[in-house]
Amino acid sequence: MARATRRRIAWLLGCAVMLLIAVLLSLAVGSRPIAPGEVVRALVQHGTSPDAQLVRSLRVPRTVIGVLAGAALGVAGTVMQGITRNPIAEPGILGVSQGASAGVVCAIAFLGVHSLTGYIWFAFAGAAFAAVAVYAVAAGGYRGASPVKLALSGAAMNAFLAAIVSGVVTTDAHALDEFRFWQVGSISGRDSEVIGQIWPFVLAGLVLVAVAARGLDALALGDDAARGLGHNVGLLRIQGAVAATVLTGAAVAAAGPIAFTGLAVPHIARALVGTAHRWVLPAAALLGPVMILVADVLGRIVLPPSEVPVAVMTALLGVPFLIALVRRRAVVAA
Numbered sequence: 001m002a003r004a005t006r007r008r009i010a011w012l013l014g015c016a017v018m019l020l021i022a023v024l025l026s027l028a029v030g031s032r033p034i035a036p037g038e039v040v041r042a043l044v045q046h047g048t049s050p051d052a053q054l055v056r057s058l059r060v061p062r063t064v065i066g067v068l069a070g071a072a073l074g075v076a077g078t079v080m081q082g083i084t085r086n087p088i089a090e091p092g093i094l095g096v097s098q099g100a101s102a103g104v105v106c107a108i109a110f111l112g113v114h115s116l117t118g119y120i121w122f123a124f125a126g127a128a129f130a131a132v133a134v135y136a137v138a139a140g141g142y143r144g145a146s147p148v149k150l151a152l153s154g155a156a157m158n159a160f161l162a163a164i165v166s167g168v169v170t171t172d173a174h175a176l177d178e179f180r181f182w183q184v185g186s187i188s189g190r191d192s193e194v195i196g197q198i199w200p201f202v203l204a205g206l207v208l209v210a211v212a213a214r215g216l217d218a219l220a221l222g223d224d225a226a227r228g229l230g231h232n233v234g235l236l237r238i239q240g241a242v243a244a245t246v247l248t249g250a251a252v253a254a255a256g257p258i259a260f261t262g263l264a265v266p267h268i269a270r271a272l273v274g275t276a277h278r279w280v281l282p283a284a285a286l287l288g289p290v291m292i293l294v295a296d297v298l299g300r301i302v303l304p305p306s307e308v309p310v311a312v313m314t315a316l317l318g319v320p321f322l323i324a325l326v327r328r329r330a331v332v333a334a
Contacts, residue, residue, distance in 0.1 A: 008279050011272040015286035019067075022293035026063040027055055030300045031307075064195050065187045066296055066310070067289040069255045072202050072247040074288020075209055077262025078269065078280055079247075082216040083240040084147040088322075090262035091248040094150065094241065095157035099130025100252040102161045104182055105168045109175040116190065119182060120197050123253035130157055131245040135238070146223075150237075185256035185311025187296055194254050201250040206285070208243035212236060213277040220275065258311045260318025261291050267321075291317070 027039045034042075034051045042052035043060075073091055080089040091097055103126020107113035113122060134157045138149040169176040215236040218226035223233045251258070269283035295313035302308055 004274070008273045012279070012282060012286070015272070015283055015290070018290050019286050019293075022290045022297075023063055023067070025297045026066060026293045027059045029297050030059070031305050061191050061195060062187050062189075062296070063293065065190045065254055066292045068195070068199060068202050069187065069251040069258065070261060070289030070292035071285045072205065072251040072288070073258060073261040074265035074269075074284035074286075074291070075206060075281055076244040076247040076251070078266040078277070078284045079209055079212070079216065079240045079244045080262070081266050082219060082277065083237045083244075084150050085220065086147060086151055087267070088263060089151070090260070091244065091252075092154075092158065092257075092259075092262075094134045094154040094244070095130035095161060096127045096245050096248040097252050097257045098158045098161040098165070099126040099128070100124070100249060101183060101257060102126045102164050103129070105165050105175060105179045108178050109168050109172045114178060116182070117193055117197065120194065120253040124201070124249045126161075127245055127249035127252065130161060131241055133157055135241055139234075182256045184309045185258045185314075186309040187255050187292065188307065188309075190254060198250040198254045201246050205243050205247035205250065208239060208246065209281060212239045212243060213281055216240065216277045217275075256311060258292065258314055260314050260321070261288055264318050264321045265291060 024036060024039065027043075028034050028036055032051075032054065034055060038047075038049075038051050039055055041047050042049075042055040046052070046056075077090045080091060080093055081087060084093065086093070100123035103122040103124070104119045106126075107119060107122035111122075113119060134150065134153045137156070138146070138153040165179075169179055215226070215231050218229045218231045219233065219236060221229075226233050226236070248262070265284050265288045266280065269280045269287055273279040273283045291314065292310060295317060296310040299308035299310055299313040302313075
């Protein structure tokens with residue numbers, strides 16, 4: 001047991017080192033490469049050179065958004081796979097991401113909202129509406145909100161909200177022009193005001209997840225086993241769904257929909273530290289930002305001087321992972 005614990009701690013430290021490297025790359029690499037030493041001087045000594053100003057004004061906010069969004073999506077995906085016991089669950093399965101999209105497109109088309117900071121609150125509102133609607137539908141009928149009913153309700157809500165989004169953008173050219181820049185998913189062009197708006201929600205979501213971590217281990221054994229261990233299964237699922245909604249809403253509101261991070265990161269974390277959520281959740285919180293930042297860096301250099309949005313790069317990286325996951329004989333959901 002002590003050996004297994006040391007191995008898990010070593011992997012967590014390794015994930016932390018990978019995150020530090022990813023942060024440094026995010027601050028140094030781009031259309032204008034900056035030496036690591038200059039990056040450190042810009043952060044520590046507050047220099048006034050053009051490179052220092054570029055690092056502080058543009059790349060630091062971009063990197064912080066990537067860290068917050070990556071941690072939120074990685075942990076949210078872990079929680080969703082835990083409460084649904086579905087190995088391919090990710091933040092879109094409960095309709096949360098599509099709900100945020102519907103909130104943003106309605107704000108653009110009907111309320112005249114035209115700024116990223118204005119989108120955030122409507123994205124949160126849409127995400128919350130979708131999550132509540134999915135749970136309300138799944139909770140009705142026999143045995144309440146079972147994992148299968150949650151997944152099916154989420155799929156139905158996704159289709160419904162996608163139809164709303166498509167209907168609005170195909171009949172309103174102005175809304176389409178604005179919405180497509182947010183919809184593609186990117187962490188560029190974000191400033192410190194966006195960070196100030198989302199970090200309290202990310203922190204609140206992480207706290208909720210930490211409280212529910214032990215219950216997620218019990219849910220992995222099945223509903224009856226979890227009840228036998230003294231857990232309120234319905235309350236656990238509500239708590240997990242609320243936490244995942246808050247985290248996903250924060251990430252999607254700030255960066256737009258970013259696919260595959262919430263799907264891939266939990267499986268990578270389990271491969272490294274096992275299935276106990278007290279280890280998987282911190283590993284996912286570290287690996288999520290690594291995936292986002294590495295994808296963002298690759299997007300900056302793959303087609304210079306243009307940039308490929310981070311959501312496109314995560315999809316390109318995630319599709320091979322999903323194919324490999326499907327081909328595996330055994331897939332662990334939680």
